[in-house]
Amino acid sequence: MSAYRDKDPLIHGIQSKIRVVPNFPKPGIMFQDITTLLLDPKAFKDTVDLFVERYKGKNISVVAGIEARGFIFGPPIALEIGAKFVPLRKPKKLPGKVISEEYVLEYGKDCLEMHVGAVEPGERALVVDDLIATGGTLCAAMQLLERVGAEVVECACVIELPDLKGRERLNGKPLYVLVESR
């Protein structure tokens, strides 16, 4: 379930715009920087269009985006497919009543929150982020949506790091990515 094909020029164009920054945020990590993609209006538009093409007309009423880079890709997709946008945030950022989902980091834990009432039971939802690594954050995001009775149709990311096996943490939920980075 990946759009990465060696000969696909759109995907190739998108991948070529992603900058790898070594040793960020700490030694040994090759950070996948999407800000350079955002500097190219055509490549950014192509990225959004590939997701819109996949999800338009599929009765998806919710696009949930994970803070903060999911806020960049999620809203344009939501607007084009006619869905609401729901921000999933770090603790204490959302002002209203929230539900929280804890998840495990390499060292320690973190927490993702969603506003109560933002999503109704039975709604069909996407989860959007720039990248899937271990899948921990995406998994927490899916949990939030399922706890309020929504159906997570798919997780959508620009980049996947397949070596970190995040796909396996998604409880069988489909994952769609444009680019794989090994």
Next chain:
Amino acid sequence: MLVREQLTMSDYRDKDPLIHGIQSKIRVVPNFPKPGIMFQDITTLLLDPKAFKDTIDLFVERYKGKNISVVAGIEARGFIFGPPIALEIGAKFVPLRKPKKLPGKVISEEYVLEYGKDCLEMHVGAVEPGERALVVDDLIATGGTLCAAMQLLERVGAEVVECACVIELPDLKGRERLNGKPLYVLVESH
């Protein structure tokens, strides 16, 4: 140009149905993040696809065809409104972030908070001299963050054409902190 436009550069008109629709979707949350603050919550606006689209369309209508090549959005709620505007007007999107979030080489601009300081960063090389830029955020309060954002852009030689926010809190006089730069807002909240 209408006298009203010259004076306030705001599109808030009591009878404008689009603006009214947008304003009606903004939720005010009392005492967040601390007692006495009436927080303007735009997440409820995002739950209404038509109102969210109307919001974007009002900005796009204003900025399309004006040779703007940069939309800079302030983390994190500026990331929600900035990219759709950038995509529609054919501009690049440049995220302005809290310290240590951007992975590459950055320039930083410090600014003053009610108590203490904070800092906004932009990637070196994201914006070139002479580019025409917008700064986008969900709300302008005191104007400190927007001011820092404008400084970052001007330091690399860009021209800040306008600051664009969904909401203004006019009582906090943020407009005056913008060094004469124009500010365009959809909704005023007193």
